Amino acid sequence: MDKLPDALLYVNGEMRTAGDNQYFDNINPWTGASCGRAADATAADVEEAIVAARNAFDNTDWSTNHDQRYALVCKFVDVMVTNREKLVQISRLEVGSAIGAAARAQIDGALNGAKDLLECYKQVKWEKDLGIKHEGGFDTKRIVTQEAMGVVGAITPWNVPLYVNVGKVVAALLAGCTVILKPAPDTPLMGSIMGELAIEAGLPAGVFNVITSADPAMAGEMLTTDRRVDLISFTGSTAVGKLIMKNGAESLKRVFLELGGKSAFIVLEDAPNFAQTCMGSMVVFHAGQGCAYPTRLLVPKSRYDEAVGALDMAYKGFAEKWGKFDEPTCIMGPVISKKQQNRVMEYIEIGKNEGARLLAGGNARTDMGGGFFVEPTCFVDCTNDMRIAREEIFGPVLVVIPFEDEEDAIRIANDSDYGLGGAVFGPTDRALAMTKRIRAGALSVNGGTSITGDLPFGGYKQSGMGREWGLEGIEEFLEIKAIGIRAS
Known part of the structure; x- marks a missing residue:
């Protein structure tokens, strides 16, 4: 079985090692042995990613230039499709996926889902005209707009990592958000490779960042408690989902949780x-x-x-x-x-x-x-x-x-x-x-x-809240604004 390349951090448009140059082993589930290394991020690395994402949202036109953003995300998806075989190999060695599963739900499911999200994006109504209403003795023209939520912390699991990474990252980017992806320690390269492909696609610096860490909690704790992060999208266990809700409560983050099932x-x-x-x-x-x-x-x-x-x-x-x-x-x-x-x-x-x-x-x-x-x-x-x-x-x-x-x-x-x-x-x-x-x-x-990819996915009860994929999955990353304009 082949070795995999190092999984590096992707911060502010650059692939790089962790700040202290530390790595951890990427374990192959088929053998129990190392199949590569991953950069072990420090708290300072996570801080840099938050700063980069915040700056890209606040000080560039990423969230408002819909046509340019859509074209770049389309290119990002195209590059992922072009690199399908590389993604299949990562799935086999890092995720432990058998070939029949790697070529179906693991990779093709993710790539087909990404294409579905590109089509769903066309259904987003950025502005709705609700007409004129006479109230208070005068007429008011009303419009309702949708706009990007802000900085997203995407925390993803190891079972179908590319599928979940794509479901969160592509939807959030299409919505106009900027993203910090924290993949599971068991599958770091499937997150890191998306940084490499983002560079190839020409995504602007800071709009997408990837942090890998051996510590399953450190980066997640920072993302879920930092006021500069506006939304957390998490897929994983119900127990961790409850902790994320608790962490986000103080800053009243929007929290999307896709949790366990039976x-x-x-x-x-x-x-x-x-x-x-x-x-x-x-x-x-x-x-x-x-x-x-x-x-x-x-x-x-x-x-x-x-x-x-x-x-x-x-x-x-x-x-x-x-x-x-x-x-x-x-x-x-x-x-x-x-x-x-x-x-x-x-x-x-x-x-x-x-x-x-x-x-x-x-x-x-x-x-x-x-x-x-x-x-x-x-x-x-x-x-x-x-x-x-x-x-x-x-x-x-x-x-x-x-x-x-x-x-x-x-x-x-x-x-x-x-x-x-x-x-x-x-x-x-x-x-x-x-x-x-x-x-x-x-x-x-x-x-x-x-x-x-074009159907909303999510659960009732302790299986979570919110929906991923489909038009509804993109709209999870949008805020709604009502505007009244005095007309007479």
């Missing part, structure tokens, strides 16, 4: 291809490291044994189809880190202790080398009050829960602290009616795609 995959009794649909619920794509991934399979008690039998067959058939670095069809590799591997294994032990039956997997595969491999795992005979059914595991673990009828399925789906994604399979009219009663932000009916 989504339900509901298969109705009369769903077409019942057994095949149940097989399709296996949590294996990118080792289950997806916030909207449905990890609770809900099946009717009347066909429960059939569903379990289908899953048993599916997991046995998949046993030799994962963890292969050079196999183009492989969609499951390791989890991101030793820490995450330990977390997943702890939940597997919790499931056993809670009385769930282990149908498949359940082991850390140390025989596959020094990487962080966990077998595709399935628990059956689960109840929705078990921790493995209520808490986000973020690994290749599926829990199977029986339900009595449609009302019971809706109750179980909604009996969760989370509300991010989900799916219902069955006769279309009934499945659609069920989705309208499930409290979640992105729902699929019979396999339809509910997460694309």
